[in-house]
Amino acid sequence: MPINPAAPYDDQNVFAKILRGEIPSQEVYQDEFAYAFHDVNPQAPVHILVIPxxxxxxWDDFSAQASAEEIAGFVRAVxxxxxxxxxxxxxYRMMANIGRNGGQxxxxxxxxxxxxxPLGPMIGE
Incomplete structure (x- = not known):
């Protein structure tokens, strides 16, 4: 289903459930700003997700709405x-997909x- 990055936040999304401990994850790191865990469908030998x-x-919502402390803390966590x-x-490659055309x-x-x-070209197809 396409994601509208301007839509209101849905607290029933899978990452919200992971943050609440309702869905298990393989933790890599956590602090007050971020939580990092291994992707369940890795696309490379190392594939980790970092979420605020x-x-x-x-990213658009975060950069517009988050406090300076949250932004700095999240970027430092990554x-x-x-x-x-x-x-x-x-x-390594760092990627954040945004919206339908971005593949979010x-x-x-x-x-x-x-x-x-080696991760190959930046954008395939």
């Missing part, structure tokens, strides 16, 4: 996870971290 604890639909997982040395599937901001092998 706040109720944000997309960097921390990449370093902690050893992705920085060999390189869950209406909660999430950043994908991919690594562990």
């Amino acid at each position: 604890r706040g109720s944000y639909v997309s 960097g921390h996870v990449a370093r902690e997982q050893g992705l920085v040395v060999r390189g 599937e869950v209406a909660h901001l999430h950043v994908h971290l991919f690594g562990g092998r």
Whole structure:
């Protein structure tokens, strides 16, 4: 189902349920601003999702509505996870899909971290 990044936040989305502990996840990192976990359908040897604890639909929603403290905390958490997982040395890809044309599937901001092998061209097809 296409995601409208301007739609109101739905607290029944899968990531909201993961944050509440209603759906299990394989935790990688957490702090007051973010939660990181392994993707259940990895697209690379390392595929981690980092989500903010706040109720944000997309990067657009987050950048417009989050406090400076939330933004800084989330961005630092993404960097921390990449370093902690050893992705920085060999390189990695960071991706946040936004809306229908961007391929967003869950209406909660999430950043994908991919690594562990050469990742090829930026956009296929």
